[in-house]
Amino acid sequence: MSSGARLAIIAESLRQAAAGIMANKLRSLLTVLGVVIGATTVIAMLAVVQGLNASVASAIREMGTATFLVSKYPMTRNVSFEEYLKIQRNPDLTDSDARAMEAASPWIRRASASVTNVHDVRAGKLEASNVFVKGLSSSFAEISDVKMAQGRLFTEQENARRRNVCVIGPTVGDRLFPGLDPVGKHLTVGRHSFLIVGVLKERGKMFGQDMDSVVLMPYTSYTKAFGKGDATLSVQAVDTERVPQALNDAITILRGIRRLKASEDNDFFVATQETLMSSYYKIMGGVYAVMVGVAAISLLVGGVGIMNIMLVSVTERTQEIGLRKAMGATRAFLVLQFLSEAAGLSSVGGLIGLLFGAGLATLVGSVSPIPARVVGWSVPVALVFAASVGIIAGLYPALMAARLHPVEALRRE
Numbered sequence: 001m002s003s004g005a006r007l008a009i010i011a012e013s014l015r016q017a018a019a020g021i022m023a024n025k026l027r028s029l030l031t032v033l034g035v036v037i038g039a040t041t042v043i044a045m046l047a048v049v050q051g052l053n054a055s056v057a058s059a060i061r062e063m064g065t066a067t068f069l070v071s072k073y074p075m076t077r078n079v080s081f082e083e084y085l086k087i088q089r090n091p092d093l094t095d096s097d098a099r100a101m102e103a104a105s106p107w108i109r110r111a112s113a114s115v116t117n118v119h120d121v122r123a124g125k126l127e128a129s130n131v132f133v134k135g136l137s138s139s140f141a142e143i144s145d146v147k148m149a150q151g152r153l154f155t156e157q158e159n160a161r162r163r164n165v166c167v168i169g170p171t172v173g174d175r176l177f178p179g180l181d182p183v184g185k186h187l188t189v190g191r192h193s194f195l196i197v198g199v200l201k202e203r204g205k206m207f208g209q210d211m212d213s214v215v216l217m218p219y220t221s222y223t224k225a226f227g228k229g230d231a232t233l234s235v236q237a238v239d240t241e242r243v244p245q246a247l248n249d250a251i252t253i254l255r256g257i258r259r260l261k262a263s264e265d266n267d268f269f270v271a272t273q274e275t276l277m278s279s280y281y282k283i284m285g286g287v288y289a290v291m292v293g294v295a296a297i298s299l300l301v302g303g304v305g306i307m308n309i310m311l312v313s314v315t316e317r318t319q320e321i322g323l324r325k326a327m328g329a330t331r332a333f334l335v336l337q338f339l340s341e342a343a344g345l346s347s348v349g350g351l352i353g354l355l356f357g358a359g360l361a362t363l364v365g366s367v368s369p370i371p372a373r374v375v376g377w378s379v380p381v382a383l384v385f386a387a388s389v390g391i392i393a394g395l396y397p398a399l400m401a402a403r404l405h406p407v408e409a410l411r412r413e
Contacts, residue, residue, distance in 0.1 A: 031309040032349030034302025035389060038295050039353025039382045040360060045291040046378040047361030049284065051371030056280050060273050066109075066240040067143055068247055068272040070097075070233040070254065075271040076279035090267040091258060092230040095137055095219050100257060101235060105249035107242045112140035113219055113231040121215060123176035123187045131172055132214045133189055135222025143236045146216075151183040151198030159218035164225075166194040169212035170202045189215065192225040243272065299385065302349060303393035310342050310397035318404065325406035334402040342394025343387045350386025354379060 069075060072093055079087065098111035115135045121128045138156040140146070146153060154165045166187070173182040182196045194217060203211040223229070237246035247270060254268060271279075314321070321334060358374050365372035 031305045032302065032345050032352070034298055034300075034305050035346045035349030035386050036302075036353040036356065038298030038302055038389075039350045039386050040356040041291070041298055041353075042295045042382050042385065043354055043357025043374065043378055044360040044364070044372075045287075045295070046381075047357070047372040047374045048364060049287060049291070050375045050378075051361075051365065051373040052284070054373060055371050057277070060276050066237040066243055066246075068235055068237075068243065068250075068270060069276075070235060070250060071269050071271070072230050072232075074269045076269075076275050087267075092228065093233055093268065094228060094231055097231075097254060097257060098137060098233050098235070101233075101250050101253050104253050105246060107237055107246040107249055108235055109238045110139040110143050110236045111250075112137040112143050112234045114140060114234065115219065115222055115229045115231045117226065117229065119189050119215075121172060121176065121187055121189050123185065126176050126178075128172050128175040128213065130213070133222070133226075134214065134216050135219040135226075136216055137219050140234060143234050147201040149199045149201045150181070151196070153198055153216075154218050159220050162220040162224050163218065164192060164194045164221055165197045166215050166217040166221075167198040167200060168196055168216075169200050169210075169214040171210050171212040172215060173199050187215070190225065194221070247272065299389050302346065303389045306342050306345055306390055306393040307397060309345075310338060310394050311400070313341070314338070314397050314401045317401075321401050321404050322406045325404070331402035335398045338398035338401050339391055339394050342398070343390040346386045346388075346390025346393070347383065350383045353386070354382055357382070 070093060072090055073079075073084075073087055093113065095113040098113045101108050101111040113135075114137070117133055118130050119133045121131045121133070138154060138159045141153045148167070149170065151167070153167055154163070158165050166189075168176075168182060168187070172187075176182070176187055177185060182199055185196050186193050187196060188194075194215075200212070200214070200216070205211060219231075233250075235246065235250050237243045251266065251270065255266065258267060260267065324334065361372040361374050
């Protein structure tokens, strides 16, 4: 058989498949409902997962390059209540620990302490509630690449002299000084007044949290006003290749400060960007498993529906199949025709599910704190899976039709 004849057979098979689908529109639509649900689930859940991945990766990148964190509490795993009580008795980390690391290790470029709490912030009669107030070492800006929209960040001299200066996020500025330039004005945190010296660039939201509802001030000014509290240390190595040496030095220096014996465990925790991402992906592994399970069940239901309707179609068209075989139609032609019809049904369901899934992801992203982003590669993946379900589900009915004896098929009513 020539290639032209094969192409003609394929074209005729596809035409017959389309005619079969269009002849029973309502039945076809109900048949693909399971595939629609499965494709919608796949697209929507992939969009949510990809949005979460992008948000977490962005947050971790903001730590700065060649940077790791040192904290009193573990950042990469959950702890029991008994372990939490034990950890709570450990000494707090402070800015002096960060200074000691900078001074003692040739592999540590900078180390910065940060403390955070939530306060209501006021200016005159206006108030911004639940604002994240952070006390930072001045080197924090160099480690995390803090970007300013107006004014400047506080200096090392202001940190050393405990000056009551601060930098605010755009949300705080809009709430307390609507339509005005906040730089040079004062705001009140608790009972303490701070001079605004700068405004941060807008960062948007992450997991529903407004990243611009923030006030940054010198670490020493924060501890003077609100007490020391427990700090998290951001430690930057001289370059990415020296992170292991810098990390080992940080642990050794901190153990020396705390006079821990060789037999004693660390009473602090260290997390690199890699361990943070690894911990996140372990958590997301469970989400992926649930997503695959839900999508698989939905597609299985859709596949059963397609197989059922294709078996009915073979029964209804037995005489037609017999006539085609009597006129010379080959088994391959009939298999291709019925497989094309099944794949067409599931592909239509996949396309409808794709549109519903994208709409659902957009709705989730707009009305909830969960970020959702439809990525390009998820579209062909969903369509390929949908078409595959149709081909697999339609294989048995197609073979059943192809194996019919033309005389017996023509005699059936």
